[in-house]
Amino acid sequence: MLLARGKHRVLAIAFCSAFCVASLSPAIATPPPPQGEQSETKEKGFLDGFINVIKGRRICLIPGVCLDSGNLTEKIFAKQIRELAEKNAPVTVSSDNLFPTVGSLPGTPFAPSLLDLRGASPDDVIPAGDYVVPVQVFCLQKPAGSPNGHRYLLGQYGGKRKQALAALNKAASTAEIGHTDLQNLSWAIQAGVAYEDMPQEMQALADKLIPDQRSSLKRGWLEDIEAAWNTGSKILNLPSFESFLTNQLGDAGSVIVAFRQVRNRLVSRGADWRNLSEIFIIEDGQQGAGNVLNTPWSQISESVHARFVTDGNYNDTGFLLLRVEDKNTEKTKALPLLAIAAGVLTAYELYDLINTLMALPEGNSNIQPLAMSVAGGAATGVATQAACASIKPRGRVTTALSILCNVSVKKPNRKGSSGNVASGGNRGSSSSNSGGSSPQQNRPNQPSKFNQSYPNKQAARDAVKDNQQLTPEQRKAGREFFNGANASSSRDFRVETSDGKTRFEFFTPARNEGYGKLYVQEVDSSGNVLREFKDTLGPNGLVERKFITGAP
Amino acid sequence: MIITREIIKKKLVDWQENRLTNKQIKEWAEEIYDNKGTLYADDEWEEGNKVSVTREILESLTSLDMNLGLVEDVPIYLEFLKAEPGNYALGFHKWNIALNSINYQERKAKLKEIDFYSRFCI
Numbered sequence: 001m002l003l004a005r006g007k008h009r010v011l012a013i014a015f016c017s018a019f020c021v022a023s024l025s026p027a028i029a030t031p032p033p034p035q036g037e038q039s040e041t042k043e044k045g046f047l048d049g050f051i052n053v054i055k056g057r058r059i060c061l062i063p064g065v066c067l068d069s070g071n072l073t074e075k076i077f078a079k080q081i082r083e084l085a086e087k088n089a090p091v092t093v094s095s096d097n098l099f100p101t102v103g104s105l106p107g108t109p110f111a112p113s114l115l116d117l118r119g120a121s122p123d124d125v126i127p128a129g130d131y132v133v134p135v136q137v138f139c140l141q142k143p144a145g146s147p148n149g150h151r152y153l154l155g156q157y158g159g160k161r162k163q164a165l166a167a168l169n170k171a172a173s174t175a176e177i178g179h180t181d182l183q184n185l186s187w188a189i190q191a192g193v194a195y196e197d198m199p200q201e202m203q204a205l206a207d208k209l210i211p212d213q214r215s216s217l218k219r220g221w222l223e224d225i226e227a228a229w230n231t232g233s234k235i236l237n238l239p240s241f242e243s244f245l246t247n248q249l250g251d252a253g254s255v256i257v258a259f260r261q262v263r264n265r266l267v268s269r270g271a272d273w274r275n276l277s278e279i280f281i282i283e284d285g286q287q288g289a290g291n292v293l294n295t296p297w298s299q300i301s302e303s304v305h306a307r308f309v310t311d312g313n314y315n316d317t318g319f320l321l322l323r324v325e326d327k328n329t330e331k332t333k334a335l336p337l338l339a340i341a342a343g344v345l346t347a348y349e350l351y352d353l354i355n356t357l358m359a360l361p362e363g364n365s366n367i368q369p370l371a372m373s374v375a376g377g378a379a380t381g382v383a384t385q386a387a388c389a390s391i392k393p394r395g396r397v398t399t400a401l402s403i404l405c406n407v408s409v410k411k412p413n414r415k416g417s418s419g420n421v422a423s424g425g426n427r428g429s430s431s432s433n434s435g436g437s438s439p440q441q442n443r444p445n446q447p448s449k450f451n452q453s454y455p456n457k458q459a460a461r462d463a464v465k466d467n468q469q470l471t472p473e474q475r476k477a478g479r480e481f482f483n484g485a486n487a488s489s490s491r492d493f494r495v496e497t498s499d500g501k502t503r504f505e506f507f508t509p510a511r512n513e514g515y516g517k518l519y520v521q522e523v524d525s526s527g528n529v530l531r532e533f534k535d536t537l538g539p540n541g542l543v544e545r546k547f548i549t550g551a552p
Numbered sequence: 553m554i555i556t557r558e559i560i561k562k563k564l565v566d567w568q569e570n571r572l573t574n575k576q577i578k579e580w581a582e583e584i585y586d587n588k589g590t591l592y593a594d595d596e597w598e599e600g601n602k603v604s605v606t607r608e609i610l611e612s613l614t615s616l617d618m619n620l621g622l623v624e625d626v627p628i629y630l631e632f633l634k635a636e637p638g639n640y641a642l643g644f645h646k647w648n649i650a651l652n653s654i655n656y657q658e659r660k661a662k663l664k665e666i667d668f669y670s671r672f673c674i
Contacts, residue, residue: 457601483602486611508611510618512656512672517615536618539674543618548586 019247020263022447030039059235061228062179069235073130078248085249085256086230088159088221093141093358093369098155099298105305105323111322113453117374122348128303132319133354136172136179138186139314139368140358142251144259145279146313146368148286152359154298154308157371160221162356164189164213165371169355175372179315180274181205186371187276191259192221201271225256234415249386251365251367261545280368281314288313297323304345308359316367320354322334354537451496457485460493460506467495474502481521482506500525507537514539522550555584556593557633560606564633568626574616574668581613596640603640605632608647618672620659625651 037269050508062079086092115131137462140157157165167194168189170484170532172182187204188198195217205212227243238244245253261279265272297307303325310318324345353375361367454460464470464478474497481504482493492507502523509516518535536543563580566572584590585607592604607633608610609629612619635643664673 013658486608510615510650510672511654512620512660514617514674515618515672516620536615538672546586548588 002425012244059231060223061231062374065228072235073233074236074238074248074286074382075245077236077238078244079251080232081225081228081245082249082252083227085221086254088224089159090161090221091141091157091165091190093157093359093360095153095155095207097358099306101153101296102297102305103296107323107325110321110323111455113455117347117350120347122346124347124377126322126345126347126350127523128323128324129416131245131322131324133322133360135184135308135318135320135354135372136375137310137316137318137359137370137372138169138172138183138370139178139280141190141369142255143282144366144368145282145286147222147283147286147288148313149290149292150313150364151292152308152310152360152370153296153362154300154306155358155360155370158354161189161192161216161318164210164216166352166355167210167213169371169373170351175304177205177209180277182373183314184274184276185209187218187262187280189263193217193259193263193266194219197263197267199266199273204243204265221262222256224340226260240274278281282366287367288363288367289364291337302343304353307447308357308372309369318359319356320372322350349524362379406447452494454493454495457482457493457506460485460495464504469497470502471525471527474523474525477503477521477523477529478502481519483521501530515543553584553589554591555606555610558603558607560609561614561630561633564609564626564629567623568589574621574623577613578616581610581616585610596639603644604619605635605643606638607643609633617668620654620656620663620669620672622659625654 021126058066059072062084065084067076067080071095099324110129110130112132113131115126117133158163165186168182168186175182184201188202195206195214197219198206199219206217225454228242229244232238233241233244239342242257245256247253249256259281262276264275272359273290292311293310295307297305297455305323305325307321308318309321310316351374354372357372359370359372360401361369452463454463460482461479464482467475467478468479478495485493486504486508490506490508492505493501494505496503496505503520503527504523505518505520507516515536515538518537520535521532522530524530531547532544532548534548535545563572564579572585590623592607594606595602597603605629609632612621612629615621627673628647632643632647635646660673663669
């Protein structure tokens with residue numbers, strides 16, 4: 001059952017911590033002022049070039065934002081500052097921009113494969129199936145805690161610098177840059193810091209990752225707010241900008257205070273400019289809600305459901321779980337869903353979606369919202385383990401969540417392909433003939449050729465045992481071969497048959513992140529072992545191959 | 553060949569007391585583990601999977617270089633060998649915790665100049 005967005009209005013007060021465009025935000029939008037206070041107007045253009053101009057009884061806080069000075073009160077002034085902040089906010093985070101959630105995932109139980117997006121072309125199609133995409137996450141916007149194991153709801157952030165932030169998230173997926181440096185640049189973008197105000201090292205990072213966005217990183221937003229303050233505070237004789245912001249603007253004011261601290265720290269280029277987490281991460285000892293596998297599913301489009309699951313915090317690898325369905329239907333206009341052309345999800349659209357996603361903490365306004373980026377190094381067969389290993393040593397992964405690490409690997413289909421045998425999605429059960437393969441994989445006119453994947457040893461053994469496309473001898477050989485796998489850590493079990501020869505394989509990751517062994521056995525139709533070998537794999541590919549049986 | 557926990561324990565102690573090098577214990581483990589005729593005395597079935605402490609440790613030793621294993625880890629192996637029959641899961645859980653608590657990044661830095669490990673320290 002779809003839950004209307006309105007259901008989340010209650011949460012909006014908690015979520016909408018910073019700059020939600022006033023018309024969209026029930027949380028911080030100020031109610032209409034009383035009749036006598038509706039004297040401010042916005043006059044654009046004719047005062048360009050002047051700041052803080054007083055013209056008769058009219059005062060322009062900044063060019064184009066003018067009001068009647070006789071009626072200026074602290075309340076009206078605060079409203080004006082708030083609107084100014086919201087109007088041009090670099091990044092907006094609002095519960096009004098959440099995707100609708102569903103009570104439960106429709107259809108078969110979720111049985112994911114790891115989606116390997118490496119080398120995918122923008123037009124490559126993500127086949128129908130269930131997927132897990134490891135993502136690195138970044139704080140969005142506000143000073144707050146970031147406890148382990150909280151639940152989040154999915155939506156999309158907005159704002160004037162949305163494209164710049166999305167570009168950074170996209171670049172982060174392939175850049176070999178530390179999380180701290182990426183997060184700092186992200187905070188600088190969110191804070192409205194101009195390129196020229198960034199330290200040289202941060203400029204170099206921006207040049208490397210988002211050169212096309214450099215022109216969008218201009219001064220203006222914070223400076224307009226400060227200019228308006230300078231004018232209005234003199235008339236009202238207000239002593240402290242920071243007190244005014246926090247007292248009159250609440251969460252939104254606190255965010256402006258934080259963003260000013262960011263800019264000032266970066267401009268001063270002091271020894272602490274890299275420690276921006278001091279400004280945003282509040283270590284308040286609060287606990288995440290836990291039970292993360294009960295995170296609600298969101299309906300992203302007519303054919304895509306997703307949820308973000310993490311046992312960690314803003315500094316950890318999380319998982320975006322996706323169900324992509326074969327649905328080529330018109331977008332339901334009543335639902336605020338993402339429009340996907342022709343009902344087909346391409347790699348481009350998926351990246352675009354992930355890079356603009358926000359994960360809003362469920363039911364707690366004192367927790368960091370998160371943005372995310374595909375964890376590039378983790379989206380490989382070897383690094384299926386790497387994604388998990390990156391969080392396992394910290395001791396926070398529950399048994400339930402670790403199951404998500406224990407999946408096979410799939411790639412998108414090349415454009416125009418009818419679904420090659422190595423790229424099918426994995427929808428529904430992965431332990432039967434229908435599981436682990438796209439519909440194209442079980443073409444009845446090619447019964448002797450197939451390729452199936454299974455997430456774990458048990459599923460692989462069960463599937464082999466019942467697979468009528470294998471000879472009895474091959475089934476026996478497969479069961480025995482898979483028996484040798486490590487029950488808890490081996491993954492990516494695969495059976496491929498072609499021209500009477502069957503190949504069984506599975507992967508066992510090393511504890512040393514980025515390495516592992518691929519065990520392979522090839523048998524003929526009588527179950528005789530033709531070749532058996534194990535490949536030691538590392539970050540740069542094959543390290544060595546050792547033959548157990550058969551010639552190289 | 554039937555491989556028992558006692559055999560594994562003896563080899564681990566030999567390694568611990570410098571009667572075997574890292575390379576030698578890895579090669580010994582490979583010889584047994586890759587032999588299709590090897591039987592594991594402590595095989596047991598758990599939730600449909602055949603499991604064995606002996607086999608688990610042996611497999612780990614075959615990847616000693618890749619796993620950046622050191623002789624100082626021997627107590628972790630010996631502790632796992634103490635897992636009682638029918639209690640594989642608990643033993644395995646403790647073994648995992650112990651091995652996961654190792655700082656592999658530190659080890660990479662420490663071992664990158666040693667031939668046995670260097671290709672796994674990228």
